[in-house]
Amino acid sequence: MELKATRYQVEDRIATITLARPHRLNAWTGRMHTEYRWLLAQAEADPEVRVVVVTGEGRGFCAGADAAALDGHVAKGGYDPGTTSELATPGFGVHPSFDRDFAFHFGLTKPVIAALNGPAAGVGLVLACFCDLRFAAAGVKLTTSHGxxxxxxxxxxxxxxPRLIGAGRALDLLLSSRVVRAEEALEMGLVNRVWPGAELLPRTYEYAHELxxxxxxxxxxxxxxQVWVDQHRDVGSAVEEARRLLEEMMTEEGFREGVQALREKRPPGF
Structure with missing residues (x-):
């Protein structure tokens, strides 16, 4: 696929997807949505990729829907996603509820880390929330904006x-569409780390390298x-599934290597 709204690179077992419309603060479009899903599918299928980092080019992460696209919705009298039916389906087939826009992240096999280098609003915040972890540059602004x-x-x-920060805090952000900065978002658990802007990507890659x-x-x-599927299970089923996986994975070479590395006090060679 020809990339017009994103960039992609793989290095050190880490795939980086960069939202690349910096002149519009990487505002979301149908083209970007299409490319993003296609790139996630590439990362998911690549055995060299262990972790995915998503970030934005320039001053923004993703400022939400492009204003021109919003004008188009008004002109057409309704919602037009701007995508074709030929969208990639990364993460599909794991659980029926994951076979939807953005929820497909939960069906992936590789962690996705959002590196919030600039504002994340509307669908930009949605994208960040469906990632597994969110690291932010100091002072970055976040807002739901839909209200x-x-x-x-x-x-x-x-x-x-609500599953990330609790119902009360979620309702505050959802009902008010108020802007919160990275530091407040860290306090409420919406982001996992906050670093000075110049340190964001180096620190993110350090973390991704460890994984x-x-x-x-x-x-x-x-x-x-387990984390995402267990949202749809009762606790007993989650315990039973963990037991099944434990018995299965303890027969594998990876477990033997992990134990051997622990004994030898060295990093495991997975």
Missing amino acids: RLHLPAEYGLSWVL AHHISPRSLAETRR
């Missing part, structure tokens, strides 16, 4: 946000899948 546009909470944000080189890829895949 100021006469819209509902978008793309399941009403489901995922990519020292954590079993099967453990990464199964653990994140």
Whole structure:
């Protein structure tokens, strides 16, 4: 696929997807949505990739829907996603509820880290929330923004946000569409780390490197899948599934390597 709204690179077992419309603060379009899903599918299928980092080019992460696209919705009298039916389906087939826009992240086998280098608004915040982890540059602004546009909470944000920060805090952000900065977002658990802007990507890659080189890829895949699928299970079923996976994975070479590395006091070679 020819990339017009994104960039992609793989290095050190880490795939980086960069939203690349810096002149519009990487505002979301149908083209960007199409490319993003296609790139995630490439990363998911690439055995060299262990972790995915998503970030924005320039001053923004993603400022939400492009204003021109919003004008188009008004002109057409309704919603037009701007995509074709030929969208890639990364993460599909794991759980029926994951086979939807943005929810497909939960069906992936590789962790996705959002590196919030600039503002994340509307669908930009949605994208960040469906990633596994969110690291932010100091002072970055975040907002749901939909209330100021006469819209509902978008793309399941009403489901995922309360699970990240609790219902009370989620309702505060969803009802008010107020802007929060990275430091407040850290206090409420919306982001996992905050660093000075110049340190954001280096620190993000340090973290991603640790996952990519020292954590079993099967453990990464199964653990994140347990977290998201267990949202739809009762606790007993979650315990039973964990027991089944434990018995299965302890027969594998990865477990033997992990134990041997622990004995030898060295990093495991997964």
